[in-house]
Amino acid sequence: MIRPNLAWRSVAVLSAAALALTACADDSEDTPTPGGSSAAAAAVGDGTLKIGSLLPQTGSLAILGPPEIAGVNLAISEINAAGGVLGKPVVVSHTDSGDTSTDIATQSVNKLLAEGVDAIVGAASSSVSLSVIDKITGAGVVQFSPANTSDEFTTYADKGLYFRTAPPDQLQGRVLGDLIIQDGNAKVGLLVMQDSYGTGLAKSTRAAVEGAGGQIAAEAVYDPKAADFSAEVDQIKTANPDAIVLIGFDEVSKIIPKLVEAGLTTDKKKWYFVDGNLSNKYTFPAGTLKGAKGTLPGAAAGKDFEEKMKKIDPSLVDFSYGPESYDATNLIALAAELAKSDAPAAIAANLKAASEGGTKCKDFASCLTLIKAGTDFDYDGVSGPVSFNAAGDPSEATIGIYQYGDDNKYTNVDYKSGKI
Missing domain, CATH: 3.40.50.2300 (Response regulator)
Structure with a gap:
């Protein structure tokens, strides 16, 4: 007899119009794990949080690019409207990840590293991320993917600098x-x-x-x-x-x-x-x-979030991984605020703390209010609770x-x- 696994927790079904959410660097003993504190490389902060995106504008996964880019831009606009990070506006630089048939991702990463970014949101494709993760983490920069789902990343030697909001x-x-x-x-x-x-x-x-x-x-x-x-x-x-x-x-x-x-x-x-x-x-x-x-x-992110996304990009008809991109960007910014530094290693060391425990908050502004009040907080994202485990993966999804x-x-x- 066929016995399906029924041990799933069903969530209330939304209306038909509901937002569709809608898919090796060498380790060393002194490299950080998520929540750790040692540096993978000599990347240091300069007081201005710089975020790069490595998301598909061309290639076989280009359908995911628009909502992901919109998610990043929506978060950046809200963060800067709330006063920015460390009292300064967040700077964002968008680049194309392409796909594995080209070398676009490597060229984009080189550009972002030359610009001195502290964190890179992307790539969407697991294979593309695998092709550049050593370059990013080897430079001591945080890589945070909103859409990588390959199980390989759970045990990858990433120096504690790789995180994702998408589940394996x-x-x-x-x-x-x-x-x-x-x-x-x-x-x-x-x-x-x-x-x-x-x-x-x-x-x-x-x-x-x-x-x-x-x-x-x-x-x-x-x-x-x-x-x-x-x-x-x-x-x-x-x-x-x-x-x-x-x-x-x-x-x-x-x-x-x-x-x-x-x-x-x-x-x-x-x-x-x-x-x-x-x-x-x-x-x-x-x-x-x-x-x-x-x-x-x-x-389910809800119609209000969908409308916010469409104000950023009115052409959107899909919203795949837009919420995950929004959450990734907010978490990077909140981790920098917790660390009181935009240094990548400091951001990585505080991402787990930003994602669990304390008073729940769902956007940068409300979480920042708690930080300034000295209150422990828990960023519960639009894409889900986003509590990281030791591997930098969501612990539930x-x-x-x-x-x-x-x-x-x-x-x-x-x-x-x-x-x-």
Whole structure:
């Protein structure tokens, strides 16, 4: 018998219009862990907090760029309106992360380090972050990703300078696997992008499906830069699964027509998307995605926050990882205030303290009031509680579940929360 894992804490379902939240440097004995105090390199503060962003303006994950950049800008505008950090306006510099098919991320990081940034928000892609994390943390600068979900970062030798507001894929994989089984699917086909994000999330999903008594009938791993995906779709068709899971980025816009051509439409098979490809920007014929579901890390931020985001960028139709970017930026600023310094090592040493214990507050201004009053505080973010564990990961998180309608737009249907 198939027994789904029902040990999830369901969160109240929001209205259809709810905000969709909506995916090795050498260690040494004197390097800091989150909450530690020693420096990874001689990066020092100058009294002005400088934040760089390394977020996708081009490439296969560019759909996530606008909301993430808007999240950073919204936080910066509120921080500076509240008087800035250490009495000075926060300076922000935006750069493009591109994707792994280019060297844009390295060039951007070089630019940001030359500008003397204290912290870098990004990248969105786990593989892109893995390509630059040594350069960033080796320079003694904080790297704080709003969207990295690869499990690799949990044990990465990051000198205590890497943090993230997005949960590791083990949680999204559990939620996704349970959802697939609860929807009555016994046989599952996985179409998986070949990189650390794709294969990592597939591994967690497989474990959840098989742990509940389901079967992975086929797992087709593909090169996201391939010109054609017919062979992988044929592999899935031959396996004849009940459900098809698309784990990748925007290359799925080329895979979906192949699924339709093969007769594997949503009225015959159940489709599932993930954070890297859940989007309202697809231009397929009406009904192509009807009934398909998807998962995306993040709690419900609410309509008020959505409207704030749209004031920053009126063109937004997706909000994926915007709240996580907002929270990352606020936490960096609050950690600097706690440390009374913009030195990266000092910020890293205070990020855990800013995220747990004390009186709860949800924005920079209210938290700053508590700091100035000498009151212990706990920043509870828009994306969730954001309490860091020793690895710099959120210790608990929420995954949203969404479903597409006939208009190929998705809305929230549920939230599941769990410990990491």
